[in-house]
Amino acid sequence: MVDHARAARMAKRIQEIVASAIEREIKDRRLEMVTITDTRVTGDLHDATVYYTVRGKDIDSEPDFDKAAEALNRAKGQLRKIVGDQLSVRFTPTLAFEVDTVPEASAHMEDLLAHARARDAELAKLKANAKPAGDANPYKDSAREEA
Numbered sequence: 239m240v241d242h243a244r245a246a247r248m249a250k251r252i253q254e255i256v257a258s259a260i261e262r263e264i265k266d267r268r269l270e271m272v273t274i275t276d277t278r279v280t281g282d283l284h285d286a287t288v289y290y291t292v293r294g295k296d297i298d299s300e301p302d303f304d305k306a307a308e309a310l311n312r313a314k315g316q317l318r319k320i321v322g323d324q325l326s327v328r329f330t331p332t333l334a335f336e337v338d339t340v341p342e343a344s345a346h347m348e349d350l351l352a353h354a355r356a357r358d359a360e361l362a363k364l365k366a367n368a369k370p371a372g373d374a375n376p377y378k379d380s381a382r383e384e385a
Contacts, residue, residue: 245279252286252321252331253277259320260313268309271301275338279331286321286331289338303337310335 257274276289290310292301310317314333322330 249277249279
């Protein structure tokens with residue numbers, strides 16, 4: 239039987255532990271720009287997937303996802319040990335790290351929405367100057383024709 243509430247609580251706690259461990263305990267310069275965004279734990283509480291993003295050092299610089307992934311995989315055992323010490327459960331979940339694609343997807347959606355807004359504004363401008371193609375009243379009034 240799966241306890242989703244317990245899995246959600248454990249995921250939240252693992253996220254906090256991993257984020258603080260990367261910030262304070264893991265001494266790897268490749269992890270300085272890594273941000274832990276979300277964590278998901280399986281129903282049996284044996285596997286945890288930790289989602290992360292990487293920022294660039296400057297506004298103009300591109301983030302290095304490969305180095306961050308390598309550093310996270312290298313520190314995986316140490317992070318699992320820290321999680322196990324602070325979590326106090328019988329079985330410490332295995333950790334898997336995946337790049338979080340939500341920021342890129344949301345940026346793409348924002349671009350699509352901006353394009354739709356621009357198209358709506360263009361259509362509204364065309365509609366303001368539009369005139370009907372036929373008569374002003376395109377519906378025939380049978381009462382007027384008989385009279």
